[in-house]
Amino acid sequence: MDSCKLTPFGLRVKTELLKRGKTQKWLQEKINAKGMFMDSGYMYKILTGQRKAPKVVAAICEILNIPGTEIS
Numbered sequence: 001m002d003s004c005k006l007t008p009f010g011l012r013v014k015t016e017l018l019k020r021g022k023t024q025k026w027l028q029e030k031i032n033a034k035g036m037f038m039d040s041g042y043m044y045k046i047l048t049g050q051r052k053a054p055k056v057v058a059a060i061c062e063i064l065n066i067p068g069t070e071i072s
Helices: 008-020 024-033 040-047 054-064
Strands: none
Touching: 008 024, 008 040, 008 054, 024 040, 024 054, 040 054
């Protein structure tokens, strides 16, 4: 099923987390600290392109210091 595959953005996020030795849970906590809702299900939907969430994507890019990229 294609919807289960990471988008290029999702792959970039996962790669950055691995490079830094951080977990997805760490990223979720950082996003929650910015006043946005994030749990593992919502993160999965963003990283696989099932949800478009520009504010959350911008927060992820800021936290990981990666350039803003297209979600899909």
